[in-house]
Amino acid sequence: MMTDEPLVLGIETSCDETGVGVVRGHSLLADAVASSVDEHARFGGVVPEVASRAHLEAMVPTVHRALTDAGVTLADLDAIAVTAGPGLAGALLVGVGAAKAYALAAGKPLYGVNHLAAHVAVDTLEHGALPEPAIALLVSGGHSSLLRVDHLADGVEPLGATIDDAAGEAFDKVARLLDLGFPGGPPIDRAARDGDAGAIAFPRGLTAPRDLAEHRFDFSFSGLKTAVARWVEARQRAGEPIPVADVAASFQEAVCDVLTAKAIAACRTYGIDTLVIGGGVAANSRIRSMATERAARHDITVRVPRPRLCTDNGAMVAALGAHLVAANVRPSPLDLPADSAMPLTLVTV
Amino acid sequence: MLVLVLDSATPAITAAVVSVGPEPDVTVLAERVTVDARAHGELLAPQIAAVLADVGKAPADLGAVVAGVGPGPFTGLRVGLVTAAALADTLGIPTYAVCSLDGLGAVAGGGTVLVATDARRREVYWAIYRDGVRTTGPHVDRPADVVAVSGQPRDTVDFAVGAGAVLYADVIGVPVRDEPLFPSAGALATLAAARILGGAPSEPLTPLYLRRPDAVEPGARKVVS
Numbered sequence: 001m002m003t004d005e006p007l008v009l010g011i012e013t014s015c016d017e018t019g020v021g022v023v024r025g026h027s028l029l030a031d032a033v034a035s036s037v038d039e040h041a042r043f044g045g046v047v048p049e050v051a052s053r054a055h056l057e058a059m060v061p062t063v064h065r066a067l068t069d070a071g072v073t074l075a076d077l078d079a080i081a082v083t084a085g086p087g088l089a090g091a092l093l094v095g096v097g098a099a100k101a102y103a104l105a106a107g108k109p110l111y112g113v114n115h116l117a118a119h120v121a122v123d124t125l126e127h128g129a130l131p132e133p134a135i136a137l138l139v140s141g142g143h144s145s146l147l148r149v150d151h152l153a154d155g156v157e158p159l160g161a162t163i164d165d166a167a168g169e170a171f172d173k174v175a176r177l178l179d180l181g182f183p184g185g186p187p188i189d190r191a192a193r194d195g196d197a198g199a200i201a202f203p204r205g206l207t208a209p210r211d212l213a214e215h216r217f218d219f220s221f222s223g224l225k226t227a228v229a230r231w232v233e234a235r236q237r238a239g240e241p242i243p244v245a246d247v248a249a250s251f252q253e254a255v256c257d258v259l260t261a262k263a264i265a266a267c268r269t270y271g272i273d274t275l276v277i278g279g280g281v282a283a284n285s286r287i288r289s290m291a292t293e294r295a296a297r298h299d300i301t302v303r304v305p306r307p308r309l310c311t312d313n314g315a316m317v318a319a320l321g322a323h324l325v326a327a328n329v330r331p332s333p334l335d336l337p338a339d340s341a342m343p344l345t346l347v348t349v
Numbered sequence: 350m351l352v353l354v355l356d357s358a359t360p361a362i363t364a365a366v367v368s369v370g371p372e373p374d375v376t377v378l379a380e381r382v383t384v385d386a387r388a389h390g391e392l393l394a395p396q397i398a399a400v401l402a403d404v405g406k407a408p409a410d411l412g413a414v415v416a417g418v419g420p421g422p423f424t425g426l427r428v429g430l431v432t433a434a435a436l437a438d439t440l441g442i443p444t445y446a447v448c449s450l451d452g453l454g455a456v457a458g459g460g461t462v463l464v465a466t467d468a469r470r471r472e473v474y475w476a477i478y479r480d481g482v483r484t485t486g487p488h489v490d491r492p493a494d495v496v497a498v499s500g501q502p503r504d505t506v507d508f509a510v511g512a513g514a515v516l517y518a519d520v521i522g523v524p525v526r527d528e529p530l531f532p533s534a535g536a537l538a539t540l541a542a543a544r545i546l547g548g549a550p551s552e553p554l555t556p557l558y559l560r561r562p563d564a565v566e567p568g569a570r571k572v573v574s
């Protein structure tokens with residue numbers, strides 16, 4: 001079916017959120033989510049089996065909630081979209097299994113889509129059609145990537161990625177070090193508001209000239225994480241109090257500095273004037289303000305969706321599905337596999 | 350009534366369309382089984398489409414879904430259960446849960462029978478049946494321990510069936526038969542037939558995991574320097 005404003009239900013289970021969204025073209029109709037984050041908190045990270053069990057329990061009720069919120073039925077839909085990868089294999093399989101069953105039972109086309117491309121597509125729900133080409137910076141607990149998007153329906157071109165920890169992982173680890181809880185992003189953001197971002201000069205990974213030659217658009221956060229741990233431990237050994245707000249602010253400044261500097265550099269290198277930022281870390285207040293500030297100096301427009309749409313959700317999957325339906329892309333076969341390492345060059349299976 | 354039967358608790362990915370009723374008639378009209386421990390996510394839905402096509406029916410013609418709820422290795426088991434739940438919910442039809450081991454025990458034959466399926470990690474999911482009716486289990490244990498933990502003397506078990514029994518025939522301590530190897534769709538439908546025909550309320554498809562998730566709470570943080 002050809003339509004400019006396809007009605008699509010999206011299912012997302014790549015990590016610990018069971019997300020189900022409904023969109024009509026660029027309009028968000030519903031964004032239902034069930035999170036198992038509290039069950040993971042005591043482990044200090046996402047436990048795949050715990051996440052998969054929670055997805056199975058939450059799936060049907062969350063689909064119900066999304067359809068009710070949107071005021072539509074499965075029969076009304078133009079397509080069903082689901083995250084096929086990348087993500088936790090067992091968690092992805094619950095969403096993919098459910099999506100296939102809904103598609104089969106309701107007789108609807110199925111789109112198995114790329115989670116990272118969905119993080120880009122979700123911005124259309126906030127700011128309308130995406131200007132192409134665009135540069136996208138995706139940062140979360142699972143990914144830190146810089147992408148060039150010429151035609152979202154065809155695939156995206158990876159320019160760089162983290163060579164060790166994801167940015168969100170560094171937030172989680174530093175939050176744990178400072179006893180701020182899990183996930184680490186929001187409490188570090190809060191603590192940093194009362195701190196001095198210039199108090200401690202933490203390292204900026206892969207920004208030295210010799211690193212830039214080989215890793216111009218890549219990231220590294222493991223050295224930063226270790227530097228923060230060393231600094232805190234030295235204080236502890238000396239019996240001095242830890243200035244939590246200053247550590248949080250200085251750490252956050254180092255992460256945001258590298259991310260935004262490389263994203264702006266990518267825009268300038270390729271002569272592209274749109275930068276989209278997505279992923280859980282894009283909900284961080286400092287990356288939003290720093291990116292906007294730096295982009296303005298180079299006449300680059302920054303598009304960051306509202307924080308709720310930055311973290312994993314079903315609406316982003318539905319948004320990408322709607323984009324693919326509108327672009328008349330062929331649906332996925334019913335034997336589509338979940339692919340925990342789905343490459344960025346594949347937007348749909 | 351046309352009933353869809355699914356089982357994904359073993360490497361056998363099973364989908365069948367079964368006619369249930371009038372009592373006590375249970376007839377398997379079409380069945381697809383693929384033995385592949387890693388392909389549940391890919392193959393189950395196409396197999397459902399295939400068995401429906403085999404009998405010239407649409408999903409809307411189904412009146413109930415019966416699902417084997419394990420025990421079984423978690424990932425494949427969940428694919429079957431989420432598929433059954435989403436399908437039934439869309440069609441507005443009830444779901445009925447059957448222990449997957451019963452799909453073997455009910456058709457293994459008379460006497461005292463041990464049913465064991467592969468639980469990986471050198472363990473088996475198992476249960477004991479007396480003339481097709483489960484008397485012990487389901488449990489998960491090392492193959493050498495299975496009968497002993499029930500407190501039942503090993504020589505009171507006539508024979509064992511199931512892929513777990515075949516795999517560990519040398520240590521399981523009772524004679525092993527090759528058939529049945531995997532849960533039978535017809536048996537699962539038969540075990541749910543009374544509930545289906547009686548219009549029993551839809552049942553939650555709660556997986557029989559029998560194991561807690563592998564997860565350790567972090568101890569004291571390691572010092573890096």
Ligand SMILES: [Zn+2]
Binds near residue numbers: 119140142279280
């Ligand atoms: Zn994500």
